[in-house]
Amino acid sequence: MEQEFWQTRWRENRIGFHEPAPNSLLKKYFDRLDLITGQSVFVPLCGKALDLDWLCAQGLRVTGVEFNQGAVEDVFARQGLAPEISRQEGLIRFQAGNLTLYAGDFFALLPALLGQVDAVYDRAALVAVKPEDRQAYAAHLNRITGTAKQLLIGFDYDQSLMEGPPFSVPGPTVQALYQGSHDINLIEERAADGRIGEHCNALEQAWLLKPRR
Numbered sequence: 001m002e003q004e005f006w007q008t009r010w011r012e013n014r015i016g017f018h019e020p021a022p023n024s025l026l027k028k029y030f031d032r033l034d035l036i037t038g039q040s041v042f043v044p045l046c047g048k049a050l051d052l053d054w055l056c057a058q059g060l061r062v063t064g065v066e067f068n069q070g071a072v073e074d075v076f077a078r079q080g081l082a083p084e085i086s087r088q089e090g091l092i093r094f095q096a097g098n099l100t101l102y103a104g105d106f107f108a109l110l111p112a113l114l115g116q117v118d119a120v121y122d123r124a125a126l127v128a129v130k131p132e133d134r135q136a137y138a139a140h141l142n143r144i145t146g147t148a149k150q151l152l153i154g155f156d157y158d159q160s161l162m163e164g165p166p167f168s169v170p171g172p173t174v175q176a177l178y179q180g181s182h183d184i185n186l187i188e189e190r191a192a193d194g195r196i197g198e199h200c201n202a203l204e205q206a207w208l209l210k211p212r213r
């Protein structure tokens, strides 16, 4: 059901969430993740975001997962990469150089398929998940990444003014989802632009989550 919703959006090219350039909050706050060359970052629900290319260019190993296989193929094509393709645990794995993308369901991704994860970059992923599935999303993300640190970019707005996705994920919800596993800091909030900014006074928020050890 959920998968069909997203596949239809891709088929009909209703992908207003796709940005024409790497996300500016990612570029601004990437350093806060304290990553070094060769470390790995996981990008859940990655779409075909140019953020993937930008993260690869920082010398990181980048892994993502996305329902839509065409989106995955587009990322490799625009980088001029011919990926090795294999089937793994119900997902299709595309791998070339430092980039590995799985076409399939995030919830089917197992820790063994991901390997070591040093950080998570969640942009428009948590906010894309239906509210009733958020808890499961956060728990699964923590499970498969070993509760990695995280740069999380989402929205806070009056949900009665607009239907999601993207859904509003206000601060108390971020806290409820991750306070058991992470120390949580709001590092920036700004007026959201695009469709969501036109509908309501939405805030785009960047959160830094550091695991409690």
Ligand SMILES: C[S@@+](CC[C@H](N)C(=O)[O-])C[C@H]1O[C@@H](n2cnc3c(N)ncnc32)[C@H](O)[C@@H]1O
Pocket (backbone or CB within 6 Å): 006, 007, 017, 018, 019, 044, 045, 046, 047, 048, 049, 065, 066, 067, 068, 104, 105, 106, 107, 123, 124, 125, 128, 165
């Ligand atoms: C709002 S978009 C964000 C994409 C990307 N993070 C970006 O910034 O452009 C959410 C994406 O998640 C994908 N998606 C939603 N649920 C998923 C799931 N359970 N497993 C894999 N991909 C999923 C959708 O196909 C869609 O491309």
